[in-house]
Amino acid sequence: MRINICGVEIDKYSFDEVVELIINHALSQRKPEYVVTPNAMHIVTLQEDVEFQEIYRKAFLVVPDGVSLLWAAKFLQTPLSGRVNGTDLFEKLCAIASEKGLKVFLLGGRPGSAEKAKKTLVARHPSLQIVGTYCPPYGFESQLTELNSINSTIIEAAPHILFVGLGAPKQEKWIAANYLYLGVPISVGIGVSFELVSNMVTRAPVWMQKAGFEWLFRLIVEPSRLWKRYLFGNYTFIWLLIKQRLGLFKRLPNTKRSDHF
Structure with a gap:
């Protein structure tokens, strides 16, 4: 079952x-697939x-990363x-991968963070x-040699699960262009x-995560990078929700999903 939020179909699965x-699909090694973890900014x-x-x-899968x-x-x-918080999902999948013998690859992040x-x-x-x-270096997505090198490295490593930390929507666009x-x-x-996970960026206390204020904590920690995203993005998101509740929202044309299961 899926829930429609501002024209985006979100899967109604528990964590x-x-x-x-994900683990069952990785173990079966069927047709390559990818998972997206939307928050309010994705919706906007x-x-x-x-x-x-x-x-x-x-x-x-489209799973709700943000409490919003x-x-x-x-x-x-x-x-x-x-x-289904992305960081919790990353840690849990790695824990189970260690038990099941699944190989993983970490692509992206700030310099040194993946290591x-x-x-x-x-x-x-x-x-x-x-x-x-x-x-990858800044601007790698427009460098054919770098893109080919990344692909060759991943193919040679032959992971079962590839985690990509490039920020949205860059990471999703790179995945979609290369996963097959x-x-x-x-x-x-x-x-x-x-x-x-590496503590290069401090995560919000658990009580703030559960209360839905992790975004506020991140804004306090990295204000120069995130203030526009959270202040303007949250305002737009709330307005979209009000329009949907009032029946004034038109369905997005390219988000109707087919079943994979």
Whole structure:
């Protein structure tokens, strides 16, 4: 079952159900798929970005990363089953991958963050096979040689799960352009999760995460980078929700998804 939030279809799975679906797909090594983890800014960006809409339409799973989406679903009287936070998902999948013998690759993040995240995760799970980490240079998406090098590195490493931390919508667009060629069973866009796991960026206290104020904590920690996203983005998101509740919102043309299961 899916919930429509401002024209975007969100899967109504619990955190544990999402983990199970991803692990089962990775183990089966069927047709490559990818997972997107929307928050309020994704919803706002999707209103105008047709390419982003198409990426969402083809996604294996669309799971609610932001607490704002849980609030929105309740406001629209179509509640979701819970939050599927990208960083929590990253950590849980790595924990299970260590038990199941699944190999993972970490692409993106700030310089050094993927390698530090690897050290942190392997210290927790000594049997975890992180078969590669790479932080591409700024502007790599327009450099054919760099793109080919990244693809060759990932293909040679042959991971079961590829975690991509390039920020939205760059990470989703890169995944969509490359996932079939790479042949990795599951690719997941996870934003700043490498930095959070490695403590390069401080994560909000648990009580703030549960209360839905993780965004506020991040704004306080990185105001110069995030103030426009959260202040203007949240205002736009709220207005879109009000329009939908009043029946004034028109469905986005390229977000109707087909079933994968």
